[in-house]
Amino acid sequence: xxNSAMAAILARTYFHTVxxxxxxxxxxxxxxxEAAQCALSRSAHTSAxxxxxxxxxxxEALYRLSLYTRPExxxxxxxxxxxxxxxxxxxxxxxxxxxxxxxxxxxxxxISHVEAxxxxxxxxxxxxxxxxxxxxx
Numbered sequence: 523x524x525n526s527a528m529a530a531i532l533a534r535t536y537f538h539t540v541x542x543x544x545x546x547x548x549x550x551x552x553x554x555x556e557a558a559q560c561a562l563s564r565s566a567h568t569s570a571x572x573x574x575x576x577x578x579x580x581x582e583a584l585y586r587l588s589l590y591t592r593p594e595x596x597x598x599x600x601x602x603x604x605x606x607x608x609x610x611x612x613x614x615x616x617x618x619x620x621x622x623x624x625x626x627x628x629x630x631x632x633i634s635h636v637e638a639x640x641x642x643x644x645x646x647x648x649x650x651x652x653x654x655x656x657x658x659x
Contacts, residue, residue, distance in 0.1 A: 528625035532590060535561045540589065542603045542617070554601065561590040562605050562613065562631070585633040589617070596620035597629045605631070610639030 536559040543551035597617040
């Protein structure tokens with residue numbers, strides 16, 4: 523299978539979007555991408571219990587998830603990301619280094635909190651402590 527064919531297959535699973543920022547020396551942030559297509563899931567490297575169903579914030583915990591993007595979206599340790607799912611939930615986290623493959627990149631993201639979609643008039647967000655836990659989207 524060619525790299526472009528593999529990239530096309532992977533792109534069909536990209537039901538999320540990612541916006542990312544990189545810290546700068548001037549104590550600011552540089553925007554790396556805005557609403558770029560991506561996939562977010564568990565993997566063998568980040569296996570964990572499945573979070574509860576529904577359109578609400580996850581219980582307090584840190585989740586380590588795999589973020590799949592095209593090759594041009596490689597992240598570095600400490601980049602800040604916001605990943606939005608189809609339901610409007612926003613996953614906030616920091617990235618590790620990316621692993622590049624010919625057709626895509628995989629980055630482990632440590633999720634600090636999730637903002638639920640604003641369906642019932644307000645957003646419910648829960649922040650976690652810096653303890654390691656894992657989950658899936």
